[in-house]
Amino acid sequence: MKEILLSVIIPTYNVEKYLPACLGSLKEQDFQAYEVICVDDGSADSTVSLLRDYAAGWEKMKVCTQPHSGPGAARNLGLSKARGRYICFMDSDDMLSPGSLSFMAETMEREQLDILAFGAEVLFENERLERERYREVQGFSYRKAYGTYAKGSELFRELVALSDFIPSACLMCFRHNLLKEHNIFFPTRLRCEDEVFCINAWLEAGKAMHTDKKLYQRRVRDGSLMVTAASFDYFREGAAAWRDIMEILGRTDDEAVRSALRAHLYRRAQEMHKRFEAMPGEEQDKLQELPPMEAAYNRLLLEIAPVFRRVSANYIFPWHLFKKGERVIIYGAGNVGKDFARQLQEYSYVTLTGAVDRAGPNARIPGVEVRYPKDLQTMDCDAILLSVQDKKLADSIKADLQKLGIDEAKIRWDGPHYLQKDFYEGYYFPKISERK
Template sequence: MGAEVSIIIPVYNTDKFIIDCLDSVRRQSVQGIEIICVNDGSTDGSLQILKSYAEKDSRIQVVSQKNQGVSVARNEGIGAAAGKYIQFLDSDDMLEPEALEYAVQQMEEKQLDVFFYDARAIFESAQLEKEKSSYKTYYHRENHYQDVLTGSQLFTEWIKDGGFRPNGNLQMIRRDFLLQSGVKFIPGIVQEDNAFTAEVMLHARRVCHENEALYIRRVRSDSIMTRPQSFINAYGYFRCAMALERYFFYPAISGDTRSALQIFCQTLLKNMEGIYSNISEAEKEKIQTLPEEERAAMLYLCWYNEQAVKNRTEMIKKASELKVLNEKKEILAKQYQKVAEDKQRLQKKLESLEKHQEMLKADFTAIQQSLSFRLGRKLTWLPRNLRDAFIR
């Protein structure tokens, strides 16, 4: 009877952690597993530990190769796998005890090509936990995607809401589907999970995700994700973007998925340009080792993205200046409105005062007329009375 799950573990100089890794796999509750350890030319005690474990546990196979990188090691493991399902595991990470049983249950019940899940992070030291605190929540998705979707649909949703985690380990894959798809890890690069995970999703017909932390991600110093960025990181992003380019022309991909893929590729190229522009001149010189076409394409894309960043920065600056001008315009408009309202109010007050003045004038004229009449009568009456008095 064939194995239910093939666990593929690429190993390179992780003798400090490989025991924890192997023990976490050996204590899995699911039955019928094979553990394929691909020793990628380790120079420490990793190979000796692997051989020792293989002697004790017949489920463990050890495959050795010269150092060619994690992509080649994983591809070698895929070729050697015989299980119904494939699970990748890094040699410094671990699985929760019920992880494989839970994942197999999901795969069987829902007839999935791929089952995605979450992880929890553990840190090598308190200092590293402080420096890389973003990893505490990075592998946990807030939104829920339990419905069975096509891989393209879930990829589109994840790109829209930021849930896409390009980690080849946080998924269980049906082996027949993976072989039929032809998807493999790109040899000779880092950041290889970006292309692999996206390609797997674009091919998958039935996938789903559960917010279960089945994987234990060890954050340690001097690992690919914690060491300083170098040319190889920029080159990895470049190769992943180029590998995904052909999917833009797949007729089966919807317009929404094509837009999501475009956003993702732009992010990869932005990462490439950001790294390349900030590494040392000595690191930049490594681009000269690339084939001419790759070198030309990468340099052009670095320049193009740099210009795009500059243009975007300039647009943001102009938009900010325009916002300030609009705010000033609004303030002036409000001030003008207030002045206009004050003017209208004063105009009404002036009109009221003018009316009051007219009334006072009318009253004064009436008073004057009344006084003149009475005074005239007096002046007329007095001489006549004096004259009559003398005549008598």
């Protein structure tokens, strides 16, 4: 085989249904100087036999196996076997877009990069998942193309400042020597293993680049690890990642990087608190079963998360869209909607009369009842604020509301300017006297 420029590392676990599409997307690439390292993580189905069948007729592919230890351990084993100058990762139920490998290798070579970051197209396995998990589209797409930075830490700071940091190793290509020289490996957890790995890589990287090309295809399906995000195990491993990032913060001297890490920690603490609150009682009770020190640490995280929420609003309510005294309903109970609700609860300039979300009461905003969008037909208000940033999503919501008979004049949206950093000149806040 000729020189290997790019190693593609894929952990596999009980994915017999999805493996042909994943490997097929690699075999169809128009690039040849690559290898594929599949590490099976103790599959109980026919995944291993499928892998060996593919490898028998494909010289680019190598298969390794390990007892079930999680994707972090599997990726580490793949890294130890990799020979490429550059490294990229895939999940075994996902795919690569045509031409992705050639774009990665050529861009890394031409620009002499340590890291190349890119986006993903999200593919829902069925309509139910698209309804229930539609927000994942935003979770794998960046707001803009960020371009090239002299240091990875500078790009990391910019991503965090714009709430655009996506901790997925599958959305990056790495210079292999960067990982070797700084001993960067994945934590050996079943979940939340990407976050610490990606942060360590960003902070150690030299030249880094982000492109708005969607080189990856992310499959949203039933049965994946992310479906278990409401379980206590997910919370526990997310809390462990939070502690790991705290350790990174403790050994970082650059104050600008420290500020970005603190902002990320604030947001992650709020997310873990939200996940814990959404668990059934029997899942929450598992906190009592942890070793005493770990249980105490996790309780502390849950106690301080609401404090972070109060001091870290990322989205500014668009006061300029409203007249004083208007009654407002928020559409969307995500981070944007929660920030808006907190600000409206502090001021009397306009009145928050309710909130709606496609998830209905399953979505939560503290102190506000969340209902389904169809309930807008009977809810009295002067305006409905779309608390989403993506224009396509906002347009889709507007169309749905008009089908419900909602007056278009009531619908307000200014998504591109919601972010605190992006809010354009001339915005204003209600007077201090109008604070509640």
